Each structure stands twice: as C-alpha cells, then as structure tokens.
Amino acid sequence: xxxxxxxxxxxxxxxxxxxxxxxxxxxxxxxxxxxxxxxxxxxxxxxxxxxxxxxxxxxxxxxxxxxxxxxxxxxxxxxxxxxxxxxxxxxxxxxxxxxxxxxxxxxxxxxxxxxxxxxx
Amino acid sequence: xxxxxxxxxxxxxxxxxxxxxxxxxxxxxxxxxxxxxxxxxxxxxxxxxxxxxxxxxxxxxxxxxxxxxxxxxxxxxxxxxxxxxxxxxxxxxxxxxxxxxxxxxxxxxxxxxxxxxxxxxxxxxxxxxxxxxxxxxxxxxxxxxxxxxxxxxxxxxxxxxxxxxxxxxxxxxxxxxxxxxxxxxxxxxxxxxxxxxxxxxxxxxxxxxxxxxxxxxxxxxxxxxxxxxxxxxxxxxxxxxxxxxxxxxxxxxxxxxxxxxxxxxxxxxxxxxxxxxxxxxxxxxxxxxxxxxxxxxxxxxxxxxxxxxxxxxxxxxxxxxxxxxxxxxxxxxxxxxxxxxxxxxxxxxxxxxxxxxxxxxxxxxxxxxxxxxxxxxxxxxxxxxxxxxxxxxxxxxxxxxxxxxxxxxxxxxxxxxxxxxxxxxxxxxxxxxxxxxxxxxxxxxxxxxxxxxxxxxxxxxxxxxxxxxxxxxxxxxxxxxxxxxxxxxxxxxxxxxxxxxxxxxxxxxxxxxxxxxxxxxxxxxxxxxxxxxxxxxxxxxxxxxxxxxxxxxxxxxxxxxxxxxxxxxxxxxxxxxxxxxxxxxxxxxxxxxxxxxxxxxxxxxxxxxxxxxxxxxxxxxxxx
Numbered sequence: 001x002x003x004x005x006x007x008x009x010x011x012x013x014x015x016x017x018x019x020x021x022x023x024x025x026x027x028x029x030x031x032x033x034x035x036x037x038x039x040x041x042x043x044x045x046x047x048x049x050x051x052x053x054x055x056x057x058x059x060x061x062x063x064x065x066x067x068x069x070x071x072x073x074x075x076x077x078x079x080x081x082x083x084x085x086x087x088x089x090x091x092x093x094x095x096x097x098x099x100x101x102x103x104x105x106x107x108x109x110x111x112x113x114x115x116x117x118x119x120x
Numbered sequence: 121x122x123x124x125x126x127x128x129x130x131x132x133x134x135x136x137x138x139x140x141x142x143x144x145x146x147x148x149x150x151x152x153x154x155x156x157x158x159x160x161x162x163x164x165x166x167x168x169x170x171x172x173x174x175x176x177x178x179x180x181x182x183x184x185x186x187x188x189x190x191x192x193x194x195x196x197x198x199x200x201x202x203x204x205x206x207x208x209x210x211x212x213x214x215x216x217x218x219x220x221x222x223x224x225x226x227x228x229x230x231x232x233x234x235x236x237x238x239x240x241x242x243x244x245x246x247x248x249x250x251x252x253x254x255x256x257x258x259x260x261x262x263x264x265x266x267x268x269x270x271x272x273x274x275x276x277x278x279x280x281x282x283x284x285x286x287x288x289x290x291x292x293x294x295x296x297x298x299x300x301x302x303x304x305x306x307x308x309x310x311x312x313x314x315x316x317x318x319x320x321x322x323x324x325x326x327x328x329x330x331x332x333x334x335x336x337x338x339x340x341x342x343x344x345x346x347x348x349x350x351x352x353x354x355x356x357x358x359x360x361x362x363x364x365x366x367x368x369x370x371x372x373x374x375x376x377x378x379x380x381x382x383x384x385x386x387x388x389x390x391x392x393x394x395x396x397x398x399x400x401x402x403x404x405x406x407x408x409x410x411x412x413x414x415x416x417x418x419x420x421x422x423x424x425x426x427x428x429x430x431x432x433x434x435x436x437x438x439x440x441x442x443x444x445x446x447x448x449x450x451x452x453x454x455x456x457x458x459x460x461x462x463x464x465x466x467x468x469x470x471x472x473x474x475x476x477x478x479x480x481x482x483x484x485x486x487x488x489x490x491x492x493x494x495x496x497x498x499x500x501x502x503x504x505x506x507x508x509x510x511x512x513x514x515x516x517x518x519x520x521x522x523x524x525x526x527x528x529x530x531x532x533x534x535x536x537x538x539x540x541x542x543x544x545x546x547x548x549x550x551x552x553x554x555x556x557x558x559x560x561x562x563x564x565x566x567x568x569x570x571x572x573x574x575x576x577x578x579x580x581x582x583x584x585x586x587x588x589x590x591x592x593x594x595x596x597x598x599x600x601x602x603x604x605x606x607x608x609x610x611x612x613x614x615x616x617x618x619x620x621x622x623x624x625x626x627x628x629x630x631x632x633x634x635x636x637x638x639x640x641x642x643x644x645x646x647x648x649x650x651x652x653x654x655x656x657x658x659x660x661x662x663x664x665x666x667x668x669x670x671x672x673x674x675x676x677x678x679x680x681x682x683x684x685x686x687x688x689x690x691x692x693x694x695x696x697x698x699x700x701x702x703x704x705x706x707x708x709x710x711x712x713x714x715x716x717x718x719x720x721x722x723x724x725x726x727x728x729x730x731x732x733x734x735x736x737x738x739x740x741x742x743x744x
Contacts (some may be wrong), residue, residue, distance in 0.1 A: 080288075082285060082288070084284065084285070085316065086285070087285050087286075087287045087288065087313070087314055087315065087316050087318065088287070088314035088315075090285050090287065090288030090291075091287045091288055091291045091310070091313045091314045092314075093288075094288055094291040094292055094295060095291065095310075099292075100292060100342075100343075101285065101288050101292075103284040103285055113343065114343070117341065117342070117343060120341075
C-alpha cells in the first residue's frame with residue numbers, strides 16, 4: 001500500500017511540483033493545503049502518513065501548524081520545505097517537531113531522500 | 121578535565137599557522153600593496169586564538185586577539201602597512217610563538233606578552249582611537265560540555281561543507297541523539313545553529329547505553345554528515361578539525377613510525393633467516409613462500425620509509441624570516457632564495473637539520489655577505505644573495521648554502537691555523553678540505569670581532585658534528601671576492617641502508633654502501649707511504665690505509681696475505697680499509713647505538729644479521 005501525503009504550500013507551483021515528484025515515486029497525494037490552519041484541519045481529517053510543509057504561509061505559518069499538528073499527534077511525520085536563508089526558522093520548526101527539511105530549489109532526489117528518512 | 125592529550129596537536133597546528141604567518145609577513149613586506157597576505161595572516165592568527173582558547177591558554181588567546189584586532193583593521197583599511205607596523209607584527213608573531221611553546225610546556229605564566237600587547241593596543245589606538253577603546257576583551261567560546269559538568273560520551277560532528285541550512289541539520293542530529301539518550305552540553309549552543317554563519321561543526325555529550333557504532337549510524341542516518349567522532353566518557357571538546365576542511369592526511373606520532381620501522385627491521389632480519397632455511401631445504405614450495413615473503417616485506421619496507429618522508433620546506437620555511445632578521449640586524453641587504461623545497465628526507469634527519477642550517481645561514485649573512493657600501497666598492501650589487509638549495513642525488517640529498525659574498529681568506533685562516541698549530545708548520549696553502557677542518561675546530565674563528573649573530577666559532581663545528589652524526593658529509597668551496605658554498609650530503613633515510621659486510625677475525629662489520637667507492641686487493645697493489653702512514657697507489661692516486669684488524673685490536677689467526685681493501689670516499693677524501701674477507705652486500709636495519717666509554721669513534725650504529733647475531737656498523741666519517 002502506498003504512503004499517503006498532504007502537501008501544504010501557498011503557491012500552486014510549489015504544490016504541483018512536490019506532488020509530481022512524490023506521485024512519480026509512488027506516493028498517493030491525498031490532499032493539499034494553502035494555509036497553516038487548512039493544513040491543521042486537513043491533517044485531522046485525512047491522517048496522512050506524511051506532510052510536506054512550507055514555512056511561510058498566510059493565515060497561520062508552517063511552524064505554528066507543525067506545533068498544532070504535533071500537539072494532537074506526536075508521531076506526525078512532517079517534512080519542512082524551506083529556502084536558503086531560513087536557517088533560524090528551520091531550527092525552530094525542528095524544535096517544534098518537524099522531522100526533516102528540504103531546501104528550495106528542490107532536487108527530486110534530495111526530496112525523496114528526505115521523505116525516506118522521515119518515513120524510515 | 122585532561123586537555124594535555126591535545127597539547128601536542130595544538131602545538132603542531134599552531135606552529136604551522138605561525139610559520140604561515142611569518143611567510144605571509146615576509147611577502148607583505150616585499151609587496152606592501154598586495155591585499156592577500158593580510159587576509160591570510162588574519163585567518164592564521166584567528167585560528168590560533170580559537171585553538172588556544174579551547175585549550176585554556178588565556179595569555180596566548182589574549183595576545184592573538186589583540187593581533188587579530190589590529191590585523192582586522194589593516195585588512196579592512198586596504199592600505200599598505202607602515203614599516204613600523206610590519207615590524208610590530210613580526211615581533212608579535214615571535215611573542216605568540218614563544219607563548220605557545222611555553223603554554224604547551226605548562227609555563228604559560230612565564231610568557232611575557234604584556235609589552236607586545238601594549239604596543240599592539242597603542243598601534244590600534246593610533247589607527248582607530250574609538251575602536252581601541254571599545255576593543256572587547258577576548259571572550260572565550262561557549263564552555264565545552266566537560267566544564268559544565270556534563271557526563272556521557274563526547275560526540276563531535278562535522279556536516280558536509282555543501283550541506284544547506286546546516287543549523288537545521290544539526291538540530292535534527294540533536295533530536296536524533298535525544299532519541300538514544302540524554303543530550304547535554306551542546307557546543308556551540310543551539311542558538312548558534314540559527315545563525316547563517318554556523319559552519320556545521322558542533323559537539324555534545326550523550327548519556328546512552330547504545331554502542332559507539334549504533335550512535336554513529338543513527339547520526340549518519342540524518343544525512344549531510346561528513347564526520348562523526350564518538351568518544352568515551354569524560355572526553356573534552358576540541359576543535360573538530362583545523363580550518364580548511366577535508367584533509368586526506370592524518371597525523372601520526374613519529375614514535376609510531378619509529379616502532380613500525382623497528383618491526384619491519386625485525387621482519388627483514390627474519391626474512392633473511394627464512395631465505396637461508398629455504399636454501400638449505402631445497403623445497404620449491406618453501407622457496408615460493410620465501411620469495412613471496414621477501415617481496416611483500418620489501419614493499420612494506422618501502423611504504424614505511426615513504427611514510428616517514430617529509431618535504432624539506434617543513435624546516436626551510438622558517439629561514440626566510442631568519443635571514444631577513446639577521447640581515448636587518450647587521451644592516452645588510454640580502455635576497456634569500458630557496459630551491460628544491462619539495463625534496464623529501466626522512467623525518468628523523470630533517471628534524472636534526474634545522475640547527476646546523478641556522479648556524480651556516482647566520483654565518484653566510486654575517487661573514488659572507490659584505491655591507492652594501494663594501495659591495496658597491498667592489499663593483500657588486502648592493503644586495504647580496506644567499507641560496508639554500510636541496511637536490512636529490514642518487515642515494516642521498518645534497519643541501520647547499522651558497523652566498524655571493526667576500527669568500528674566505530685562506531691566507532688569514534692559514535696564518536691563524538699556523539699560530540695555533542693546527543696544521544703542519546710547512547703548509548703553504550690550505551686545500552678546501554683542510555680549510556673546512558680548520559674552520560670546524562671548536563672555537564676557531566677568524567672574525568675580527570665577535571658579533572652577536574655569529575663569529576663565536578661555533579657555527580661550522582656544530583654543523584659538521586651534526587651532519588656527521590646523521591651519516592652525512594659536508595664540503596666547502598670558497599673563492600675570495602666571489603663567495604662561499606657549503607654542501608651537505610645526507611642519506612635519504614637513516615633506517616635501512618645497503619651495506620657491504622666485511623669479516624675481521626670472527627666478527628662481521630657493516631660498511632654503508634653510500635660511502636664505498638670501490639674495492640681493491642691488498643697484497644696485489646703497489647704500496648707507498650703518505651705523511652708517514654701506510655698507503656696504496658690506486659690509479660695514480662695515493663690512498664692511505666687503515667687495517668681494521670689493528671684498529672680494533674683483533675687477535676687470532678693471521679689474515680690471508682691477499683685480502684680485500686674497501687675504499688671509502690667522503691667528498692674528496694679517500695681511505696682504504698683493509699679487512700680479512702668480504703661477505704657480500706645486504707640491506708641492514710640501523711639501530712641506535714650507545715657507545716660505551718672508551719669505544720673507538722668509528723662506529724655509527726649496530727645491526728642484527730640474518731642469523732640473529734649483531735654486527736657493528738662502521739662510520740665512514742670516522743675512518744676517512
């Protein structure tokens with residue numbers, strides 16, 4: 001059975017790209033979220049095996065979303081999607097409970113490596 | 121917390137950085153407008169500061185900090201430095217070098233850094249009055265875990281240089297470690313992980329029941345990990361690696377190489393025995409094994425010798441600074457050139473070479489090179505030239521120091537030698553060889569006045585004694601008005617040499633082939649005398665003879681009437697050594713040799729023969 005994924009990013013471009021990378025590797029994209037609060041809500045509904053989470057999103061940021069999700073499900077497997085220069089935010093996200101991170105621009109191989117580590 | 125185990129490493133690395141400092145200062149002095157040297161000096165001093173602070177050497181760190189302040193200012197200013205600033209930096213580098221040595225010797229209190237530190241501060245105040253006042257005292261890096269009472273294994277991690285967002289990766293590793301046990305004493309603090317400048321080197325303590333291998337596997341599983349070092353309990357945090365990153369080299373204690381060398385020596389000896397046994401057995405299977413063992417041990421021996429080889433620049437690199445300082449002190453102008461820096465010598469030989477070279481270089485500047493005025497008067501360039509060159513010869517390395525100075529006045533040396541009765545009363549001229557022997561007499565000096573630099577007559581005899589002790593030779597060539605050249609020839613390695621094995625009475629003696637010119641047959645060649653000594657005539661040359669039998673007071677049966685003469689050669693000098701018989705050539709492993717009082721000074725060491733019986737090695741320099 002393939003793993004289920006929730007993709008959270010405010011940019012359609014990024015969501016599409018991540019979805020493509022993961023779908024091609026055999027993952028099942030079960031949902032997408034554009035804001036932090038949507039991510040928290042969809043996680044509760046869908047109980048995905050994996051979440052990819054952008055750091056900067058409107059409404060509720062990615063880090064707060066991680067805190068909320070982990071509060072309800074300490075085993076949640078969340079992969080942060082960050083950009084160069086977000087060192088401090090990444091560290092904060094990990095302290096909040098994110099399991100790994102990838103750095104934009106995404107290289108499919110590195111994304112998949114990180115996903116394997118998170119699920120492994 | 122025991123830091124002493126890191127002291128040697130600290131010393132070695134600090135010296136490298138300070139040596140680089142000196143090189144760069146010299147370069148800066150030559151090309152004051154060049155921007156590169158100051159950046160390099162700054163980084164070197166900065167690295168020393170960080171290491172010293174980690175070791176707890178407060179004075180060293182403080183001095184380095186003040187230098188760094190000034191250098192940082194100069195680096196940013198981009199202006200060519202004033203001469204007095206450069207001289208101050210030279211002095212500060214010297215002071216730092218001394219402080220490092222004293223600190224490692226456990227005598228940091230004796231390091232007198234206050235004077236230079238004050239000068240550095242004054243210089244800083246001249247450049248930037250506000251900055252000097254605000255110059256913060258040096259703040260040591262975050263306390264390593266040991267000092268905050270942390271317990272558990274010391275884990276040191278270096279992330280790949282290309283890893284992105286290293287702080288995030290470091291944090292993931294900390295989280296991973298937390299899943300194995302209790303993590304304490306993270307250094308630098310997690311707050312530092314958030315900084316973009318975080319370089320991916322960090323350490324922490326982990327209290328866990330997991331094995332070192334499990335810990336490493338877990339940490340590596342996080343990804344982007346270059347190196348993980350899992351220590352035992354109570355180990356101190358040290359800088360994970362020197363600046364500069366991924367070296368493919370490791371440091372090995374020279375003692376390890378020495379003991380490897382001893383072991384291979386014993387293996388070579390055992391191999392000899394095996395070959396003898398195989399020859400007796402005449403069993404092809406045993407022969408095959410013996411041949412293989414021979415080949416493998418020869419390869420192993422070659423590898424170990426290679427591992428001991430060190431390029432001469434490791435010693436030569438401090439000389440440009442030395443020559444410059446001496447020349448400045450004596451108001452002389454000297455262009456100093458180094459050639460053949462990459463030539464390699466056995467580490468043990470190279471380590472001993474520094475002192476003799478210092479003496480000879482000082483002599484060259486002091487006695488060789490004339491003052492600029494005198495040079496002009498003689499139609500020479502005001503700037504003298506000294507060349508230090510290393511050249512690989514067949515089985516030795518020749519190191520020469522050549523100056524284009526005034527040369528040695530043979531007549532003056534001869535007059536003094538005659539007065540002191542060092543040569544025969546009827547000697548009219550001194551050959552190069554005699555000249556060297558006279559100059560090398562302890563205390564012999566023709567310097568009109570003893571300068572603080574040299575001229576105490578210690579130079580050449582110290583150099584000659586040292587070079588000979590290393591199994592080498594030294595020659596001099598000098599021409600009045602044109603200059604002087606000293607050439608030292610040294611074996612490439614001390615440890616294993618090919619030697620001729622000679623028999624005298626019931627004993628065997630080894631003569632290193634490096635000095636064997638040829639062999640002849642006593643009883644079949646024309647004899648003569650030379651200065652009252654027995655000598656033979658070999659192709660129109662008179663070669664004095666030494667009978668080893670007489671020299672070593674060997675009794676027993678009379679030797680055969682016809683017996684071998686081994687002609688030893690050192691430089692221009694030759695001597696024939698008469699022995700009872702010759703047993704062929706062999707590789708021998710040289711063992712140090714503490715000669716008992718009263719032993720003739722003709723042995724340089726000992727070796728163990730294939731059958732396990734020791735044999736003495738004859739010192740060519742003592743015989744010729």
